[in-house]
Amino acid sequence: QVQLQESGPGLVKPSETLSLSCSVSGISIRSYYWTWIRQSPGKGLEWIGYLDYSGNTKYNPSLKSRVSISADTSQNQFSLKLRSVTAADTAVYRCARVDGDYNTSFFYFYMDVWGKGTTVIVSS
Amino acid sequence: QSVLTQPPSVSGAPGQRVTISCTGSSSNIGAGFDVHWYQHLPGAAPKLLMFQNNNRPSGVPDRFSGSKSGTSASLAITGLQAEDEADYYCQSYDSSVSGWVFGGGTKLTVL
Numbered sequence: 001q002v003q004l005q006e007s008g009p010g011l012v013k014p015s016e017t018l019s020l021s022c023s024v025s026g027i028s029i030r031s032y033y034w035t036w037i038r039q040s041p042g043k044g045l046e047w048i049g050y051l052d053y054s055g056n057t058k059y060n061p062s063l064k065s066r067v068s069i070s071a072d073t074s075q076n077q078f079s080l081k082l083r084s085v086t087a088a089d090t091a092v093y094r095c096a097r098v099d100g101d102y103n104t105s106f107f108y109f110y111m112d113v114w115g116k117g118t119t120v121i122v123s124s
Numbered sequence: 125q126s127v128l129t130q131p132p133s134v135s136g137a138p139g140q141r142v143t144i145s146c147t148g149s150s151s152n153i154g155a156g157f158d159v160h161w162y163q164h165l166p167g168a169a170p171k172l173l174m175f176q177n178n179n180r181p182s183g184v185p186d187r188f189s190g191s192k193s194g195t196s197a198s199l200a201i202t203g204l205q206a207e208d209e210a211d212y213y214c215q216s217y218d219s220s221v222s223g224w225v226f227g228g229g230t231k232l233t234v235l
Contacts, residue, residue, distance in 0.1 A: 044126040045226035107217040110160035
């Protein structure tokens with residue numbers, strides 16, 4: 001059974017870097033694509049970016065200048081870094097596995113396994 | 125403001141049928157991109173309910189069905205059960221945003 005667990009600081013100061021990890025169990029991260037999604041209070045879901053099994057990434061253009069996603073295959077986990085955070089980055093952050101036919105465009109992908117999420121508050 | 129529009133809430137009595145709409149535009153659903161649906165119970169991880177418009181993952185009851193037409197998609201739930209009470213989200217790709225987009229979510233209440 002594939003399980004994902006997010007971890008990281010629950011409180012980050014404005015202008016600092018938000019760093020989260022997603023630990024994956026039940027399957028090697030080398031076999032799939034992985035993504036981060038967040039949900040701000042009272043708002044809908046927002047896709048942050050994804051990482052493929054070759055280490056390539058694609059980011060939401062609205063966050064691209066501040067975000068990076070990378071993998072640590074030795075720990076079977078992947079991570080999110082979001083720089084220069086503001087209160088607007090306060091949200092529940094969730095990691096998920098990306099599924100679909102990887103031979104087609106990412107236009108058609110979806111998330112088939114999710115973590116429960118971790119709350120990050122940006123405040124001084 | 126979400127790119128895909130869903131009704132904030134729907135409700136139905138046990139055994140009834142409800143539908144949840146997901147309205148997009150010519151840059152997402154109307155452009156032919158697939159729609160996927162997720163169920164989110166409080167405190168739990170979201171669950172994939174429907175992928176590629178009308179495909180159910182293993183384990184999802186056939187009470188759930190999906191459809192897509194024009195710039196909209198719908199999730200139908202028949203034989204409503206108390207355990208169906210949750211938030212439901214649709215997802216697609218948007219060429220204007222150049223990324224995956226979601227609906228604002230619909231809270232289903234089983235009366």
